Amino acid sequence: MSEILSVKNLSKKYDLFELKNINLSIPRGVIVGFIGENGAGKTTTIKSILNMINVDTGDIKVFGNDYKEKEKDIKEKIGVVLDNSFFSEQLTPSDINKIMKFLYKEWDEKLFIQYLNDFKLPIEKMIKEYSSGMLMKLKITVALSHHPELLILDEPTSGLDPIARSEILDIFLDFIQNENHSIFVSSHITSDLETVADYIVFINKGEIILSEEKDKLLDDYGIVRCTEDEFIKIEKDDYIKYRKNKFDYELLIADRNNFKTKYDVKVIDKPTLDEIMLIYIKGVK
Amino acid sequence: MNIIISNSSDKPIYKQVKEQIKNEIITNRLKPGDQLPSIRALAKDLGISVITTKNAYIDLEREGYIETIPAKGTYVSNKNIELIKEDQFKKIERLIETSISIAKICGITKEDINSIFNILWEDNNE
Incomplete structure (x- = not known):
């Protein structure tokens, strides 16, 4: 039922x-x-x-x-x-x-x-x-x-x-x-x-x-924005997909609190559904 | 009852709802035995999803602030006033600790703090 x-x-x-x-x-x-x-x-x-x-x-x-x-x-x-x-x-x-x-x-x-x-x-x-x-x-x-x-x-x-x-x-x-x-x-x-x-x-x-x-999705997932130097230190398992832009890297992550304790990156944003959709479609792994 | 939700806040919406209802209970604007809106009605009035509201209620129930009586509704808990007080004590302790550490950094004495406290306490009574 x-x-x-x-x-x-x-x-x-x-x-x-x-x-x-x-x-x-x-x-x-x-x-x-x-x-x-x-x-x-x-x-x-x-x-x-x-x-x-x-x-x-x-x-x-x-x-x-x-x-x-x-x-x-x-x-x-x-x-x-x-x-x-x-x-x-x-x-x-x-x-x-x-x-x-x-x-x-x-x-x-x-x-x-x-x-x-x-x-x-x-x-x-x-x-x-x-x-x-x-x-x-x-x-x-x-x-x-x-x-x-x-x-x-x-x-x-x-x-x-x-x-x-x-x-x-x-x-x-x-x-x-x-x-x-x-x-x-x-x-x-x-x-x-x-x-x-x-x-x-x-x-x-x-x-x-x-x-x-x-x-x-809104409370746990996150968008990390970082530099190339920061990006290469991040393990593959810790993000879902990433996108390389002209000036930064954008990563979609499934657990922003965990990520915060593991990595020292400055920007971890609460995602919007649009951003999640965008990185899923345009991003690579 | 007032509940104000910020969509731009980093704080999850269920937490915002939960904390504000908690505050209404602790400050006695919601009294033991008062009925809360149903999960669905509150979701509608706040324009948020049912699961978000449900998560706030689940937490409040687990922490003893509210009780759900099946087929009747959700009410502010009667039993746990002590628990709520304890919570407030902890909060006060934390705030006093902060005041003390600020005082120590600036060299303000215990006596100074006591007199500030007494003055503020009396002011608040007027």
Whole structure:
């Protein structure tokens, strides 16, 4: 019961791109941030989880169930926000309400209208007149209004201003007030996930290269900046990857307190998720 | 209850939360038996993750400041006022030690320190 989503050995090969052996385990009650550069495989992974594409291999279980047997039950309990697909621009939220009533058994018209009011989204206005912040809030509202337990969102904050982004993060924290609920959210704006995510999964070139509790990444990991003379004294086992810049060396380390006691370097910074991502991708070992 | 979180601080966020709740308890702004917000509610109000908040509560519970009663909630501990006092004693000792070592460096006498202490103590009572 404690695992809401599990993905085992998921692979999918395209001509130019491949998802390689993806493994994921998401417990109930948490927000999992899915990060990686554009083209790393975030959307393909999400579409696989939603059974929107056929995978080559892999075992995907949502709420402990298999798509083969319980596709309808699963979809009834997932709320989804995808990057590019939504209703026709000519429709109003009021039209969407009528459509969704047919699609979901649990569609809650009252809740939908309440969200629209909370987020100040006009019910009789055509979507084409919505700003991008309003449109995203509408998409999330639609995703939430059939009482899902798992919310899966692809890039919900990209292209939005800081106010709209912060409002959306509030919606996420609100959603997991129920400890049976979980959120799997991809983003390349990592600062959003730095605040609210419990776990971070990092995908690069179709492979998951890091999956860790966020606090561990921010509180234990570190970025060392040092000179070449300092760098050559550091043992290979004591850093994950390094990057040689014009004027300094940057090292990603897994335990900055340990490092401090072992080496005498001046700069050991608390990392941001961006920096971790950057050194992982651009760095060498 | 006031909790102020700095994102630019090097101090882990769970520690910032923990220390500030501890401070509220020690200074008696949160009293024994007072109910604390649930982990999820506090996470939401602070705009931080659930696990971060949970880690702060786990530490506070381990150190005896708070207690969780299953299905009811989390409360400021009744039993461990002595423990909290001991903690404060240690803090005071450390501060006095610092004062003494500063005094010794500057050649300030024990009598001087005593009189500074007495004056400050009285001032504080007014």
